[in-house]
Amino acid sequence: MKTDVEIAQAAKMLPIEEVAAKLGLSESDLEHYGKYKAKLSSDLFDRLADRPDGKLVLVTAINPTPAGEGKTTVTVGLGQALQRLGKRAAIALREPSLGPVFGVKGGAAGGGYAQVLPMEDINLHFTGDMHAITAANNLLCAALDNHLQQGNALGIDPRQILLKRCMDMNDRALRNINIGLGGRFNGVPREDHFQITVASEVMAILCLASDRADLRARLEKMLVAFTGDNRPVYAKELGVCGAMTLLLKDAVNPNLVQTLENSPAFMHGGPFANIAHGCNSVRATKLALKLADITVTEAGFGSDLGAEKFLDIKCRAAGVAPSCVVIVATARALKYNGGAAKAGLAEENLEALQRGIVNLRAHIENMRRYGLPVIVALNKFATDTDAELALIQEDCLRLGAPAALTEVFAKGGEGGEALAKLVCEAIALPNSFCPLYPLTLSLEEKLNAIATKIYRADGVQFTPAARKSLERLERLGYGGLPVCVAKTQYSLSDDPAKLGCPEGFTITVRDIYVSAGAGFVVALTGDVMTMPGLPKEPAANRMDISDEGVITGLF
Numbered sequence: 001m002k003t004d005v006e007i008a009q010a011a012k013m014l015p016i017e018e019v020a021a022k023l024g025l026s027e028s029d030l031e032h033y034g035k036y037k038a039k040l041s042s043d044l045f046d047r048l049a050d051r052p053d054g055k056l057v058l059v060t061a062i063n064p065t066p067a068g069e070g071k072t073t074v075t076v077g078l079g080q081a082l083q084r085l086g087k088r089a090a091i092a093l094r095e096p097s098l099g100p101v102f103g104v105k106g107g108a109a110g111g112g113y114a115q116v117l118p119m120e121d122i123n124l125h126f127t128g129d130m131h132a133i134t135a136a137n138n139l140l141c142a143a144l145d146n147h148l149q150q151g152n153a154l155g156i157d158p159r160q161i162l163l164k165r166c167m168d169m170n171d172r173a174l175r176n177i178n179i180g181l182g183g184r185f186n187g188v189p190r191e192d193h194f195q196i197t198v199a200s201e202v203m204a205i206l207c208l209a210s211d212r213a214d215l216r217a218r219l220e221k222m223l224v225a226f227t228g229d230n231r232p233v234y235a236k237e238l239g240v241c242g243a244m245t246l247l248l249k250d251a252v253n254p255n256l257v258q259t260l261e262n263s264p265a266f267m268h269g270g271p272f273a274n275i276a277h278g279c280n281s282v283r284a285t286k287l288a289l290k291l292a293d294i295t296v297t298e299a300g301f302g303s304d305l306g307a308e309k310f311l312d313i314k315c316r317a318a319g320v321a322p323s324c325v326v327i328v329a330t331a332r333a334l335k336y337n338g339g340a341a342k343a344g345l346a347e348e349n350l351e352a353l354q355r356g357i358v359n360l361r362a363h364i365e366n367m368r369r370y371g372l373p374v375i376v377a378l379n380k381f382a383t384d385t386d387a388e389l390a391l392i393q394e395d396c397l398r399l400g401a402p403a404a405l406t407e408v409f410a411k412g413g414e415g416g417e418a419l420a421k422l423v424c425e426a427i428a429l430p431n432s433f434c435p436l437y438p439l440t441l442s443l444e445e446k447l448n449a450i451a452t453k454i455y456r457a458d459g460v461q462f463t464p465a466a467r468k469s470l471e472r473l474e475r476l477g478y479g480g481l482p483v484c485v486a487k488t489q490y491s492l493s494d495d496p497a498k499l500g501c502p503e504g505f506t507i508t509v510r511d512i513y514v515s516a517g518a519g520f521v522v523a524l525t526g527d528v529m530t531m532p533g534l535p536k537e538p539a540a541n542r543m544d545i546s547d548e549g550v551i552t553g554l555f
Contacts, residue, residue, distance in 0.1 A: 001112075001410075003552075003555050004110075004111050004112065004115060004119065004554075004555040005119065005120070005551055005552065005553070005554045005555055007112065007113060007115065007260070008115055008117055008118070008119035008120070008260070009120075009550075009551075011115075011117055011260050013035075013036050013117050013118065013258060013262070014258060014262045015035055015036070016030065016032065016035065016036050016037060016038045016256060016257070016258070017030060017038075018262075019256065019257075019258045019262060019263075019264050020038070020256060020264070022088070022263070022264055023088075023090065023264055023291040023292060024291065025040075025044075025291070028041075029041050029044055030256070031250075031253070033127045033255075034121075036117065036118050036121075036257065036258070037118065037121060037126070037127060037255060037256070037257055038255070038256050039127060039250060039253040039254065039255055039256070040253055040254050040255075040256055040287060041253070042211070042212070042253060044287065045211065045283070045286075045287065048287070048290040048291070051290045053286075053289040053290065053320070054088075054288075054289050054290075054291075054292050054293040054294055054295055055293065055294050055295070055323045055427040056285070056289060056295050056297065056320060056321065056322045056323055057078070057294060057295065057296045057297070057322060057323065057324055057325075057326060057423055057427065058297060058298070058299060058307060058310060058311075058322040058324075058325045058326070058372075059071060059074060059075045059078065059296060059297065059298040059299075059325075059326045059328060059377075060298070060299055060302065060303045060306060060307035060310075060325060060326070060327055060328070060363070060367070061301065061302050061303070061327060061328040061329070061363075062302055062303075062327065062328070062329050062330075062333055062334070062337070062359050062360050062363050063301075063302045063304070063333065063337060063359055063363075063489065063490055063491060063492065063499070064301065064302065064333055064489060064490070065332060065333050065336045065342065065345065066104070066342070066490070069328055069329070069330045069332075069333050069379060070111065070328060070330065070379045070409060071298055071300075071328045072093065072108065072109070072110050072111075072298060073110045073111045073112065073114045073115075073379070073408060073409055074114070074326070074328045074377050074379055074406055074408060074416070074419075075091055075093065075110075075296055075297070075298045076091060076093075076109075076110040076114040076115060076116055076259050076260075076265070076408070077110075077113075077114035077406065077408020077409070077412060077413060077415060077416040077419075078091075078296050078326070078377075078408070078416050078419055078420060078423065079091035079259060079263050079265070079296050079413075080114060080259050080260070080261040080263050080408070080412055080413030080416065081408070081413040081414070081415075081416030081417045081419065081420035082263075082294055082296070082420045082423070082424075083261065083263040083413060084261075084413045084414065084417060084420070085417065085420050085421070085424070087293060087294050087420075087424070088292050088293040088294070089263065089264075089292055089293065089294040089295070089296065090263070090264040090265065090266060090288045090291065090292035090294075090295050090296070091116075091259070091263070091264075091265045091266070091288075091295070091296045091297065092265075092266040092267075092268075092280050092284050092285045092288045092295055092296070092297040093116065093265060093266070093267045093280055093297070093298060094267070094268075094269055094270040094271070094278075094279070094280045094298075094300070095122070095126055095129060095130065095255070095267050095268065095269060095270040095280075096108035096109060096122060096123050096126075096270065097130065097168055097196065097197065097198045097270050097272070098124075098130065098168045098169055099168060099169050099170040099196050099198070099532055100170070100532075101123050101124075101539065101554075102169065102170070102534075102538055102539055102540035102543070103170045103532065103534050103535060103538055103539060103540075104535055104538075104539060108123060109122045109123055110259075111409055111555075112408070112409030112410055112412075113260055113408065113409065113410065113411060113412035113415075114259070114260065114408040114409060114412055114413075114415075114416070115259065115260050116257055116258070116259055116260075116265045116267065117257060117258055117259065117260060118257070119554070120551050120554060122257065122267065123554055126255065126267075127250075127251075127255050128250075128251070129206075129251040129255070129268070129269070129270075130168045130197055130198075130270065131168070132247050132248055132250070132251035133166075133197055133200065133202050133203050133206060133248070133251060134166055134167060134168055134197045134200075135247050136202050136219075136244040136247040136248050137165070137166045137197070137200050137201075137202040138165055138166065139240055139243060139244055139247065140163060140202075140222070140224070140235055140238065140240060140244060141163055141164075141165045143238045143239070143240040144156070144161065144163060144224060144225065144238055145179070145180070145187055145188065147238060148187070148188040148190075149187050149188055152188075154227065154233055154237055155227040155228055155229070155231075156225045156226075156227055156233055157225065157226055157227055157228045158188060158190040159190075160225055160226035160227075160230075161190070161192075161224065161225045162223060162224055162225055162226075162513060163222070163224040163225065164192070164193045164194060164195045164200070164530075165192060165193070165194045165195075166194060166195050166196065166197045166199070166200045166202075167194060167196070167197060168196065168197035168198065169196070170196065170531070170532040170533055170534045171194065171531065171533070171534075172529075172531060172532070172533030172534070174193075174194035174531060175193060175194060175529065175531045176191065176193055177191070177192050177193070177194070178190070178191055178192070179191075179192045193531075194531050195530035195531045196272070196275075196530065196531050196532060198270045198271050198272045198276060199271070199272055199275045199276050199530040199531070201222055201515040201517055201518050202219070202222075202244075202248075203269065203270065203271050203276065204271055204276055204277055204515055204517075204518035204520075205218040205219060205222075205515075205517045205518050206248060206251060206252060206269055206281065207268075207269035207271055207277070207279065207280065207281040207282065208277075208281075208282055208313075208314070208317045208318075208518055208519060209252065209281075209282065209283070210282060210283070210286075210318075211252075211283075212245065212249065212252055215245060215248060215252055216241055216242070216244075216245040218517035218518065218519070219235055219241045219244050219245060219517055220234065220235055220236035220241045220517070221234060221235070221236070221516045221517040222234060222235035222515075222516060222517040223514055223516045224238070232476060234516075235517070252283065253283070254266050254267075254268040254281060254283050254284035254287055255267050255268050255284075260412060261412055261413050263413075264288075264291075264292070266280070266284040266285075266287065266288050267280070267284070268280050268281040268283065268284035269281035269284070271300075272300060273299060273300025273301040273305040273306035273309065273489070274300070274301055274305055274486060274487060274488065274489045274528060275486045275528055275529075275530050276484065276486075277306075277309040277310075277313050277314065277484050277518075277520065278299050278300035278301065278305060278306035278309050278310070279297075279299050279300075279306065279309065279310045279313075279314045280297060280298075282314065282317060282318040285297055285314075285318065285320065286318060286320065289320065294423075294424075294427065296423075297310075299314075300489075301489035302363060302489060302492075303325075303327065303363045303366045303367055303454075304363070304366065304454050304455055304487070304492050305485075305487065305489055307325065307366070307367065308366070308436065308450065308454050308485075309484055309485075311370050311433075311435060311436070312435045312436050312437070312450075312482050312483075313482045313484060313519075313520055315433075315435065316435060316439075316482060317519060321433040322372060322433070323372075323373075323426070323427035323429075323431060324372060324373040324374070324375060324423060324426035324427050324429075324431070325367040325370075325372050325373070325374050325375070326374075326375050326376075326377050326419070326423065327360070327363050327364060327367065327374060327375070327376050327377065327401075328377045328379050328406075329360050329363075329376055329377070329378055329379065329392065330378070330379050330381060330384075331353060331378075331381065331384045331385075331388040331389065331392060332345040332346070332381060332383070332384075333356075333359075334352075334353050334356040334357050334359060334360060334392065335349050335352040335353050335356055335388075336352075336356065336499065337355075337356035337358075337359040337499045337500045338351070338352035338353055338354065338355030338356025338357070338499075338500060339352055339355060339356070339499065339500075340352035340356075345383075346383040347383075348385045348387065348388060350387060350388065350391060353388055353391055353392070354391065355500065356499070356500055357391070357392065357395050358500050358501040359492070359499070359500050359501055360376070360392070360395070360396075361395070361399060361501070362456065362492060362501045364376070364396075364399055364401050366453075366454050369436060369453060369454075370433055370434060370435070370436065371431055371432035371433050371434050372431050372433055373426040373427075373429050373431055374401050375401065375402050375403070375404070375419070375422050375423060375426055376392075376396045376401050376402070376403035376404070377403075377404060377406045377419050378392055378393065378396075378403055378404065378405050378406060379406050379408075379409070380405055380406060380407045380409075380410075381409075382410075389405060393405070402422045402425075402426070404418040404419035404421075404422050405418065406418070406419050436449055436450065436453060436454070437449040437450070439480050439481070439482065440480070442474065442479055443470055443473065443474060443478075443479050443481075443483060443512075443521055444460070444462075444470065446482065446483045447460045447483055447485070447507075447509065447523055448460050450483065450485060451506075451507040454492075455487075455492045455493060455494075455507060456492060456501065456502070456503065457493065457505055457506055457507045458504065458505065458506050459506050459507070460506065460507045460508075460509060461506050461507070461508050461509070462508075462509045462512075463508065463509070463510045463511075465510070465511065466509045466510055466511050466512050466523075469511065469512045469513060470509075470512050473512065473513075473514050473521060476514075478514045478516065478521055481514070481519060481520050481521050482519075482520045482521070483520065483521050483522075483523055484515070484520045484521065484522045484523070485507075485522075485523050485525060486522060486523065486524045486525060486528045486530070487507075487525045487526060487528060488525075488526050488527075488528060493505050493507070494507050494508060494525040494526035495526060496526075507525055508525060508526070509523045509524065509525055510524055510525065510526075511523075511524040512524070539553075
């Protein structure tokens with residue numbers, strides 16, 4: 001079978017204005033980035049303000065194997081399938097980060113015959129949004145260190161600087177560094193840190209901002225440091241938020257591209273779900289809802305991560321609600337959750353599958369807690385056996401969760417028609433969507449609600465440092481914010497080795513801080529790092545480009 005990049009290179013793309021026309025848009029609504037990419041103009045939002053929203057479908061997943069289970073591929077294929085059924089549909093996705101593209105996963109724009117195009121551009125520099133976010137974040141960092149150098153009128157304590165530099169690449173060597181060395185003209189020496197761009201607060205802010213004015217207001221609220229007498233210092237006090245907004249003036253507008261079957265795709269923003277809120281931008285989702293009858297969006301990793309954050313953080317911020325949830329499951333991930341070795345996931349193993357299916361049950365129950373209809377997309381791999389697929393489908397039937405065998409990787413939209421029909425039925429049903437917890441709870445109570453109801457933990461415990469930070473955040477008035485938990489994606493617990501549906505554990509919060517501009521509090525658990533590292537054999541080792549410009553290895 002052809003590789004993803006070979007399939008993408010052989011595809012016939014439509015000029016982006018023809019894709020836009022499917023949504024009722026004209027040439028004047030587009031800001032072109034070549035023939036096949038465009039940003040959507042800011043005035044569209046005002047013009048469409050009174051138009052009713054279409055239906056929103058959220059795609060999430062079970063706890064995955066390290067290779068992922070095809071959630072983006074299913075999202076793309078579902079959008080294509082809805083178009084085949086004659087629906088005015090669009091998908092709304094995150095932009096890939098260069099870190100995982102060159103690290104573990106390779107390309108991150110779907111796969112097989114359910115991809116977003118132009119795949120090479122999307123996986124590389126796209127429209128420059130990631131670089132703009134990186135530059136804005138690092139401008140603020142430079143301004144802070146310059147303030148220290150120029151006399152430190154604000155009295156910032158160099159030991160209490162919260163702001164981190166960022167870059168859109170996996171580089172563990174930059175997690176903890178010393179800066180300002182080499183004499184008095186090279187800055188004030190201090191310990192500093194890097195995180196990956198998609199974990200930065202500037203990324204979260206861009207994805208949650210409703211417009212450019214809201215973007216600037218959120219940037220100004222960023223808590224960047226404390227003074228020697230513990231007074232909070234905000235980004236506004238450093239005087240560069242106007243310049244940061246200038247750097248982000250184009251990045252704040254959603255990007256429009258297309259799928260392999262030329263259906264519209266909004267791609268904008270890219271926060272990770274295991275270390276950030278894991279959802280594409282509010283602006284892209286809301287614009288898609290105005291232009292399409294059905295919008296399909298995804299939230300990163302499993303329902304315990306991206307979906308929980310989508311429903312408890314993004315939906316509150318955006319004032320939107322999904323009409324149904326699709327949970328992507330695979331036989332191989334369920335076997336993995338049942339204890340099968342990674343090397344043996346391609347072999348039939350009904351015993352491991354039976355043990356691991358409790359993970360799917362947990363994710364179905366997770367989403368039903370929000371009062372939403374739940375559908376299972378059983379994403380078929382070539383190595384799956386009929387017996388394995390039948391076992392999963394029978395279990396879904398017992399749980400009362402409609403399930404569709406999904407073959408969009410191999411067949412594109414045609415392979416997703418059964419799923420699309422179930423989605424059309426589900427979005428017509430009434431639902432009683434409600435977030436997991438009220439904002440009136442304390443931060444500790446919110447964390448306990450997530451831990452006990454979604455992770456199935458016995459509760460939450462805090463390290464002494466985290467407890468101290470929690471109390472300070474409450475004193476500063478941040479107790480009314482929602483909580484964003486940074487946690488491993490491989491387990492419902494904070495231990496990646498605890499597979500299936502573990503019991504008898506507690507979640508340990510080792511650090512907690514506020515993203516005041518984004519409007520949530522972040523709790524770090526386990527050994528999750530906000531700057532990932534490269535694996536022993538990075539995906540970058542397999543990538544190349546010929547003298548003729550043909551790209552290989554980007555899949």
